[in-house]
Amino acid sequence: MTGPAGAPATDLAVNGQRRAVSDVPGALLLWALRDELGLLAAKYGCGVEQCGACMVLVDGTPRPSCRLAVRSVAGQEVTTLEALRQEPEGKRVVDALVAANAAQCGYCLPGIAVTMTWLARRAPVAWAEVVRSLDDHLCRCGSHPRILRVARQLLTDAPP
Amino acid sequence: MTTPDGRTEDGRVAGEDERRRRVLGSLVTQPDVDRWVDLSVPGRVRIRTGKAELGQGIRTALTLLAAEELGVDPSMVDVVPATTAAGPDEGFTAGSRSVEQSGVAVRQACAHVRRLLVERAAARLVRAKGDLVADRGLVGGPDGPAISYWDLAAEGPFAFRVQQPAPLRAAGEHRYVGRGMQRVDLRAKIGGAPAYVADLRLPDMRFARVVRPPHLGATLAGPTPVAVGDARVVRRGGFVAVVADGEGAAAAAAARLAATLHWVEGPPFPEHAADPDYMAAHVVASYPVVHGTARNEPPRPRPDPGDGAAVVVRARYTKPFVLHGSIGPSAAVALADGHSLTVWSHSQGIGFLRRALAPLVGLAEDRVTVHHLDGAGCYGHNGADDVALDAALVATALPGRPVCVRWSRDDEHGHEPLGAAMSVALEAGVSPEGRITAWCQDITSYPHNARPIPRPAGTRLLAGWSLDPPVERSRAVPMMDFEAGAHRNGTPGYDVGAPWIVKHHVDDGSALRTSALRGLGAPANVFAIESFMEELARAARADPVAFRVAHLADPRSRAVVEAAVAMAGGLEAPGGVDAPGRGLGFAQYENSMAYVAAVVELDVNPRTAAVRLHRAWIAADAGEVIDPDGLVNQLEGGFVQAASWTLLEQVRLDARGVASRDWESYPILRFSQIPEIETRLLDHPGLPPLGAGEASCGPAVAAIANAFFQHTGARVRDLPLDPPRVRAAMDALLG
Ligand code: FES
Ligand code: FES
Numbered sequence: 001m002t003g004p005a006g007a008p009a010t011d012l013a014v015n016g017q018r019r020a021v022s023d024v025p026g027a028l029l030l031w032a033l034r035d036e037l038g039l040l041a042a043k044y045g046c047g048v049e050q051c052g053a054c055m056v057l058v059d060g061t062p063r064p065s066c067r068l069a070v071r072s073v074a075g076q077e078v079t080t081l082e083a084l085r086q087e088p089e090g091k092r093v094v095d096a097l098v099a100a101n102a103a104q105c106g107y108c109l110p111g112i113a114v115t116m117t118w119l120a121r122r123a124p125v126a127w128a129e130v131v132r133s134l135d136d137h138l139c140r141c142g143s144h145p146r147i148l149r150v151a152r153q154l155l156t157d158a159p160p
Numbered sequence: 161m162t163t164p165d166g167r168t169e170d171g172r173v174a175g176e177d178e179r180r181r182r183v184l185g186s187l188v189t190q191p192d193v194d195r196w197v198d199l200s201v202p203g204r205v206r207i208r209t210g211k212a213e214l215g216q217g218i219r220t221a222l223t224l225l226a227a228e229e230l231g232v233d234p235s236m237v238d239v240v241p242a243t244t245a246a247g248p249d250e251g252f253t254a255g256s257r258s259v260e261q262s263g264v265a266v267r268q269a270c271a272h273v274r275r276l277l278v279e280r281a282a283a284r285l286v287r288a289k290g291d292l293v294a295d296r297g298l299v300g301g302p303d304g305p306a307i308s309y310w311d312l313a314a315e316g317p318f319a320f321r322v323q324q325p326a327p328l329r330a331a332g333e334h335r336y337v338g339r340g341m342q343r344v345d346l347r348a349k350i351g352g353a354p355a356y357v358a359d360l361r362l363p364d365m366r367f368a369r370v371v372r373p374p375h376l377g378a379t380l381a382g383p384t385p386v387a388v389g390d391a392r393v394v395r396r397g398g399f400v401a402v403v404a405d406g407e408g409a410a411a412a413a414a415a416r417l418a419a420t421l422h423w424v425e426g427p428p429f430p431e432h433a434a435d436p437d438y439m440a441a442h443v444v445a446s447y448p449v450v451h452g453t454a455r456n457e458p459p460r461p462r463p464d465p466g467d468g469a470a471v472v473v474r475a476r477y478t479k480p481f482v483l484h485g486s487i488g489p490s491a492a493v494a495l496a497d498g499h500s501l502t503v504w505s506h507s508q509g510i511g512f513l514r515r516a517l518a519p520l521v522g523l524a525e526d527r528v529t530v531h532h533l534d535g536a537g538c539y540g541h542n543g544a545d546d547v548a549l550d551a552a553l554v555a556t557a558l559p560g561r562p563v564c565v566r567w568s569r570d571d572e573h574g575h576e577p578l579g580a581a582m583s584v585a586l587e588a589g590v591s592p593e594g595r596i597t598a599w600c601q602d603i604t605s606y607p608h609n610a611r612p613i614p615r616p617a618g619t620r621l622l623a624g625w626s627l628d629p630p631v632e633r634s635r636a637v638p639m640m641d642f643e644a645g646a647h648r649n650g651t652p653g654y655d656v657g658a659p660w661i662v663k664h665h666v667d668d669g670s671a672l673r674t675s676a677l678r679g680l681g682a683p684a685n686v687f688a689i690e691s692f693m694e695e696l697a698r699a700a701r702a703d704p705v706a707f708r709v710a711h712l713a714d715p716r717s718r719a720v721v722e723a724a725v726a727m728a729g730g731l732e733a734p735g736g737v738d739a740p741g742r743g744l745g746f747a748q749y750e751n752s753m754a755y756v757a758a759v760v761e762l763d764v765n766p767r768t769a770a771v772r773l774h775r776a777w778i779a780a781d782a783g784e785v786i787d788p789d790g791l792v793n794q795l796e797g798g799f800v801q802a803a804s805w806t807l808l809e810q811v812r813l814d815a816r817g818v819a820s821r822d823w824e825s826y827p828i829l830r831f832s833q834i835p836e837i838e839t840r841l842l843d844h845p846g847l848p849p850l851g852a853g854e855a856s857c858g859p860a861v862a863a864i865a866n867a868f869f870q871h872t873g874a875r876v877r878d879l880p881l882d883p884p885r886v887r888a889a890m891d892a893l894l895g
Contacts (some may be wrong), residue, residue, distance in 0.1 A: 009456050024409075031408020035367070039361045041352025044407070046569040047787050050823040059497045081352035094351045101342065101789055105215030106349030107488045107536035113350060114545060134831040138823060141215055141537045142800025144792065144834040 052137030104141035175571025185264030199313035210250025229270035375428025376817035377671035397628025488536025490543030506535025579677030605634030605646035686858025741871025745862025
């Protein structure tokens, strides 16, 4: 399959739509989302799956998108925060984080909101699992205490 | 250090009357109200500020203050991002001074505008000014007609220069101040809407990555290709970048290009630069610190703390290099057309950046415009200014096309200016009555300010040093101002007579670069002073809290210390012999701003030797509280970041430069390591607001070190308190 300029392309299912993205060797999902599809909620933080800023859902499970080859997710459903924030759980998560001013610079938050939405879909979740999942995300501003407070209220019915 | 326009590095004005600064903020240098307040759009109050939103919530604080003084709903206020094209120039957004400078100025400017609106309405309605009030967008009396603010503003500019403060709304009438509100920028940011420099999209935009030398100080040798695949290569001397249609393509091309380039190594990098002996050997100047200010004169003779003392204690404390470590690497967008340059940047000082960029791209300063756009939190001088030059250089080679340049994670870790390593040596005696006899302090530090402020020659922007011909690196010079640089909080806040303090400026002439990181010298000094106060108390067989309080003359200092200890229910954690440890840390930031005391409770995981933080209690007095929620957010965020430095962080160096190039080799605190934090604000309505964004860091570091001592009996004087250090300390204890 080829794209508009004759470059190789792959069909992805992103936020419920089929989208063709170029598939040059080494093409990565994060850049397909940001550069080609204009979906900017997933952020670049480290590029090596260490910070969680680029988190998306792949077939409903959180995955960092910065090292995922475009080719490897063909045929899977990719969901970004742009779609999640329109859905009830995602909206609840974003609203709760916003209401709690649970950020300083906010750069880590879109990725965290993706993970929290995934948890919210299965709530209540054990607190240990919530913390384990959040540990895939780094925040440099020290917004953790507030994010944890929101997570506790939203995701678990058994606070420790 | 003072710049040509009379400002210090963090935007304060040197030598001005302190009282005027406190009541007028940045209006002292930018007195024209029309620069700050713009009522030209009906129904909207547009506020211009020179301060940048760094995640500290300044846009929200300014919204609250403007809404309060003008009597409009906060939803009618727009805080316009800072730009060199319009609005006030407020120097750097740094030193926790956004509210003290911009907040106070906006508040006063709005109070004056309210007064001026009443004057205009009085003339139009032919009524006495005293019969009219300005509120909710209308000026009128209890009866009769009212005129909208925007009708009145349409008469023309106010053309009023503020010299004296106007009366502010009384604290009892406040609708917004002191109550706080939702941060105005967070819905977009948390929800993932475009909000940062690297999210800016302009028509026909290109994306670039720079290929930086693998060794700090290396130079590029040999030719470079004109393109890598579809990506064009831009080269200026030793500066090389690749430009592509997308950021992913640029990153991939940069990796391919890097593999083909040939670099000539510079001199070996000083891998032992954080070693106190290495630092002592590279001291280039020493200055006495008197009343918080460094002086260019020989120090007075060192007193003998043994005079009149029952005990004398000596100790040296050290802190390694640390990273700013923004979660989002530095980015900038630039657009050049041969005659002018426009840059979008998350720099902390857009006016200074403009001045630094202009000569390097061969333009007059007035042909360069810098717009501030938000970035990920920077916590000081990171790569923001450097990447702006990178973008300007690439854009200059592509006239008419906007270019977004972003550093990679590897670039950011490897090339950002580091937070300075420091060593603080203390000596003091305690009299038989339990009083400190004399206090001697040697502060040895790398520079804390390599910001791109104007210098007689050279540049401080990274890429400038590898242009052809290279522009010389302008090295950092010692900061001499009140509470600046290495001597920030280098004067104990305790009653210790006239302390003998000398600061030693280290510069080894190498490729190493250090610059401003949250709190500058304060965290290391507070760590040292607060640890040392406990060492003194112990030597004098005194209770550490009582010993501190006995040396604290200032009631506001005592109040926060006592409040934090009371919140914790004392410094003895329940649990008998296995009880966790508790420790206290206190400082008034810059000995003139917010007062913060923190108590921490922790223990040590016996298997991993990792310190586990359980709880923290913070008490703070920041004068009048404008936005309580924002203040708590800053204090707790500062605590967490400082806890991360204390427990985990140190930059690894090797002969090539920074060896910590990702988050695995440079771990920071994670969610599972965050303690339960409780914060109490001691509000003082009517007193000036005091900057607090950096105020909790020093007390946090000290509280952790003191709690570790209480728990283990081991005094750790070298940071970080990571598992190898913890093990060594415990082993030493067992002899
Ligand atoms: S950018 Fe993907 S995990 Fe950091
Ligand atoms: S809020 Fe800034 S990195 Fe998390």
